[in-house]
Amino acid sequence: MDSLFNLLKEHRHTIAASLFLLVAVFLMLSVRAGAVAYRAVQETVLDLVGPVQELVHVSIETYETSRRTLDAWMRVHEENDRLKRELEQRKVTTVQKEELLLENRRLRTLLRMRLEPGYTTVSARVMGSSSSAYASSLTLDAGRMDGVRINTPVIAPDGLVGKVVEVGEYHAVVLTLLDLNSRTPVRIQRNRTPGVATGTNDPLLNLEFVAKDADIQIQDLVITSGTGGIFPRGLVVGRVVAFTPQEVGLFQKVTLAPAVDFDRLEEVSLLLVSDGDSQRRVRSRNRP
Amino acid sequence: MIRALLAPWMPALTLLLAIALQELALPWPGWHIFRPDLVLIALFYWRLYRPDRCGPGLAFASGLAVDSLTALPLGISAVTQIFVVLVVGRFGPRLRAADFLLLILVIGLLCVLEQLCQVAMLSLFQYPGIRWLHLGGRALATALVAAPLVIILIWVHRRWLESA
Numbered sequence: 059m060d061s062l063f064n065l066l067k068e069h070r071h072t073i074a075a076s077l078f079l080l081v082a083v084f085l086m087l088s089v090r091a092g093a094v095a096y097r098a099v100q101e102t103v104l105d106l107v108g109p110v111q112e113l114v115h116v117s118i119e120t121y122e123t124s125r126r127t128l129d130a131w132m133r134v135h136e137e138n139d140r141l142k143r144e145l146e147q148r149k150v151t152t153v154q155k156e157e158l159l160l161e162n163r164r165l166r167t168l169l170r171m172r173l174e175p176g177y178t179t180v181s182a183r184v185m186g187s188s189s190s191a192y193a194s195s196l197t198l199d200a201g202r203m204d205g206v207r208i209n210t211p212v213i214a215p216d217g218l219v220g221k222v223v224e225v226g227e228y229h230a231v232v233l234t235l236l237d238l239n240s241r242t243p244v245r246i247q248r249n250r251t252p253g254v255a256t257g258t259n260d261p262l263l264n265l266e267f268v269a270k271d272a273d274i275q276i277q278d279l280v281i282t283s284g285t286g287g288i289f290p291r292g293l294v295v296g297r298v299v300a301f302t303p304q305e306v307g308l309f310q311k312v313t314l315a316p317a318v319d320f321d322r323l324e325e326v327s328l329l330l331v332s333d334g335d336s337q338r339r340v341r342s343r344n345r346p
Numbered sequence: 347m348i349r350a351l352l353a354p355w356m357p358a359l360t361l362l363l364a365i366a367l368q369e370l371a372l373p374w375p376g377w378h379i380f381r382p383d384l385v386l387i388a389l390f391y392w393r394l395y396r397p398d399r400c401g402p403g404l405a406f407a408s409g410l411a412v413d414s415l416t417a418l419p420l421g422i423s424a425v426t427q428i429f430v431v432l433v434v435g436r437f438g439p440r441l442r443a444a445d446f447l448l449l450i451l452v453i454g455l456l457c458v459l460e461q462l463c464q465v466a467m468l469s470l471f472q473y474p475g476i477r478w479l480h481l482g483g484r485a486l487a488t489a490l491v492a493a494p495l496v497i498i499l500i501w502v503h504r505r506w507l508e509s510a
Contacts, residue, residue, distance in 0.1 A: 071435060075402035078429050082406060086421030086467065098412040107415060110366035118372065166500050188416040189369035191461070191480035192468050195373060195417035223417060233417055238474055257472055324373060 104226030110186045178332040186270045194236040201228040211329040217294035217317030243286045247279040265312035354508045357392040357399045379483035382491040391499045393434040405431040426460045428440040454489035
């Protein structure tokens, strides 16, 4: 008995390592994203690491803001002139946009089309991004307390960023369009050809399940189709940059450049379905 | 009193800080490629110089934390970090006697091996392809950052663990 105890004591590190390895392999093979255990781990980690990241991020952001402010002061006159010119141009386009908006409303009423469910937005800062070359995710400083839920769509001014895959109290993890596991139902805006935009872990996306005889052109705008129930339709995903008709098979190979520059994302908006309850929470904790 | 309470947790706390820093989104060009593996350096240091405070359990926990933040399948980084702890533990006496430059090379090599192991395991689900630029960039950044980070860890070690 003593010898067995001594043997165990002598090799305790190896035994512990083997046990932990087994548990890790078991988790890897059995736990899928969305499982209760996985969510519990993610929530704990998010709530532990989030505040530390926020603290570091605020320091870096303060430095960057000071640098930019100083830089802007150096070029303030030049910028002022440019902005005045831009404002004049915008005045014209704003009136045009208002006209188009009114026309759009009139036409929708005329056609009695069902409008997309109303969305409200909450803005969030990008605190973290995946360090792995084999995953593409972002950590945001908005969570359950802001009304964020699993599958909440995330957008930037240029287009769709991805969807929330994990939510903590004050932080959330977003799976971006670039991730290998990302699948987004889309359409080509020009001719309504449907497809699925898939991530490749690279800066470009694939557009899959596009019929072989579909009319595709370079620079075609690709938008969300609204099918699948996660993303509202009409969000810009990207533009076609290449396509290769395949000799065999039913589909052609299409490559997209995402509209969003994922390397420079600093702020994003989360689209929350506007029910009364979540709206109240959002208003009470909306960021400037 | 506080020091005595915190001292045993110092390796875990530095690892937590390393994870938070490593997973930061910074608006710097090239950060995506040249992002150092701070967790690997911290694990390497503590396993080498305080193996009693940094075992497979800590490596497992830090691996799970990295996986959940990066949206990788749960357990991938846990496996590779236990692997790192085992390798460093196996060659610990030799590494402790080695020159600092050699240790930096070993850290760079471990970084490459860790990433290759991750690709191999990810291939069980779907083959992501080896991204050589990221692999090389990360190993290089890790090796370059190792020296200043180890100096900070030595300071933490002396200040919190040796005088406690």
